[in-house]
Amino acid sequence: MKLSPDPKKALLTELNKCRACRFCVDVCPTYQVSGGLEALSSFGRIQIIRHLLTGMLELDDSLSYALYSCLQCRRCENTCKAKGQALDICQIIQQARAYLAPDYAKEVADGV
Amino acid sequence: MASNTRRVISQALSTLQRNTLSTGDPLGFNQVYWTDWSQGLSLPKDGSPCMYTGRMYQMLPYAGQAAKLANRYQGLLACPGMSQIMSWGNRVAGEKTIRRMAGTGGEIATRAQSALRGISAGLRAIGLEPGYLYDAEPYSGVLLHELGADPGARTQAGRLGALFQSKGVSEVVAVDPHTVHFLRDDFPEVLEGAGVKLSHYLELLASEAERLAPKTALPMKEVVVHDSCVMARHLGIVEQTRQVAEALGLRVIEPPNHGQDTACCGGPIEYGFEELCAEVSLMRARELAGAGSQVMVTCPICLLNLSRHEREAGLRVWDLGELLDLALGGGKDAA
Ligand code: SF4
Numbered sequence: 088m089k090l091s092p093d094p095k096k097a098l099l100t101e102l103n104k105c106r107a108c109r110f111c112v113d114v115c116p117t118y119q120v121s122g123g124l125e126a127l128s129s130f131g132r133i134q135i136i137r138h139l140l141t142g143m144l145e146l147d148d149s150l151s152y153a154l155y156s157c158l159q160c161r162r163c164e165n166t167c168k169a170k171g172q173a174l175d176i177c178q179i180i181q182q183a184r185a186y187l188a189p190d191y192a193k194e195v196a197d198g199v
Numbered sequence: 200m201a202s203n204t205r206r207v208i209s210q211a212l213s214t215l216q217r218n219t220l221s222t223g224d225p226l227g228f229n230q231v232y233w234t235d236w237s238q239g240l241s242l243p244k245d246g247s248p249c250m251y252t253g254r255m256y257q258m259l260p261y262a263g264q265a266a267k268l269a270n271r272y273q274g275l276l277a278c279p280g281m282s283q284i285m286s287w288g289n290r291v292a293g294e295k296t297i298r299r300m301a302g303t304g305g306e307i308a309t310r311a312q313s314a315l316r317g318i319s320a321g322l323r324a325i326g327l328e329p330g331y332l333y334d335a336e337p338y339s340g341v342l343l344h345e346l347g348a349d350p351g352a353r354t355q356a357g358r359l360g361a362l363f364q365s366k367g368v369s370e371v372v373a374v375d376p377h378t379v380h381f382l383r384d385d386f387p388e389v390l391e392g393a394g395v396k397l398s399h400y401l402e403l404l405a406s407e408a409e410r411l412a413p414k415t416a417l418p419m420k421e422v423v424v425h426d427s428c429v430m431a432r433h434l435g436i437v438e439q440t441r442q443v444a445e446a447l448g449l450r451v452i453e454p455p456n457h458g459q460d461t462a463c464c465g466g467p468i469e470y471g472f473e474e475l476c477a478e479v480s481l482m483r484a485r486e487l488a489g490a491g492s493q494v495m496v497t498c499p500i501c502l503l504n505l506s507r508h509e510r511e512a513g514l515r516v517w518d519l520g521e522l523l524d525l526a527l528g529g530g531k532d533a534a
């Protein structure tokens with residue numbers, strides 16, 4: 088996924104490649120140690136980002152936990168690639184952090 | 200899940216950003232602590248390639264304590280106004296507290312310093328004369344990027360490029376995979392623009408591995424190799440790790456999930472999710488222990504996180520740099 092002047096569009100384009108096969112879920116370490124919480128898996132994070140981008144969800148504490156607890160380890164990407172889709176899952180999550188939560192670095196400084 | 204995650208992340212990011220941009224150090228420390236490892240090595244400031252540590256190994260004893268501090272105060276951080284005074288950096292709960300908690304740095308500091316000495320010794324063993332910018336060397340900003348704070352990360356990376364340019368540095372060898380990935384793949388224009396060529400030390404050592412003849416026998420004959428996620432999947436450095444280990448006389452044991460399929464040490468989320476991080480690293484430590492008791496890593500974050508479970512999992516975790524230090528005599532002879 089190339090960095091884009093329109094990150095929302097670029098993110099949605101990349102997200103739309105996901106065919107919801109869920110092969111990536113089982114290899115995600117945070118999913119494994121959470122006892123199977125899908126929100127803490129690669130596929131779960133992708134769905135959360137999709138709904139945040141379309142306005143179905145708002146970034147609260149638990150969704151922030153899902154977004155920021157990704158290890159950026161790329162294990163899910165290996166599986167996605169092996170199954171023929173090859174989504175840039177880590178970059179989606181990193182770019183979603185940058186696009187959806189740019190105020191996080193400012194909130195404390197501003198005394199929010 | 201924490202009920203105050205937004206605030207914890209805001210706190211972590213704003214402190215990281217403020218500290219990195221104002222002092223060049225993510226912890227905001229004023230006292231120089233990142234050059235201690237180089238004492239006695241007489242590394243020239245204008246040697247080539249220039250070793251860039253990015254302060255990653257040196258931060259280990261403090262980073263662990265800073266994360267503990269941040270996690271300990273999560274409840275307090277939820278109170279309006281408290282977050283402003285409970286930062287990890289140079290404020291109320293800052294440098295003094297973290298230093299006191301870290302003591303003199305303990306075993307992890309010794310290991311980290313040994314790893315850096317070993318890497319410089321390895322570079323000398325293959326005929327290079329590595330340089331070092333000492334206290335002029337800043338942190339890269341990589342964690343800011345990983346957390347999505349790209350404007351701050353870009354600013355810090357730009358400063359680094361300008362620094363190399365001003366010092367006339369044309370070749371840089373970095374010692375950890377996160378820094379290499381950040382500078383090579385995330386902001387490639389920074390070093391390219393400054394006319395600087397970047398390598399990871401394993402790329403250089405592997406190309407001349409036959410010259411790494413050990414002077415001292417290592418305390419083990421075989422090691423279980425834990426590949427770092429960034430090293431294997433982002434940088435594609437897998438074989439080079441094995442070539443260097445074998446050049447030191449070690450037999451490599453492959454654990455379940457190795458190479459491109461490696462499993463994470465848990466470290467990248469330590470800044471705010473201590474419990475989840477510990478669960479991931481323990482899961483990996485147990486998996487490695489099933490293959491052997493002597494584990495070799497090549498990333499400071501893996502070293503910190505897996506070594507925490509040594510007793511529980513029955514392991515000894517070694518950074519490859521430490522093994523180079525032992526085998527090649529710390530490079531002091533060559534200095
Ligand atoms: S493996 Fe790829 S395509 Fe399948 S659910 Fe995961 S991200 Fe989507």
Ligand code: SF4
Nearest residue numbers: 115157158160161163
């Ligand atoms: S990169 Fe994130 S989502 Fe993918 S496997 Fe690792 S922790 Fe899970």
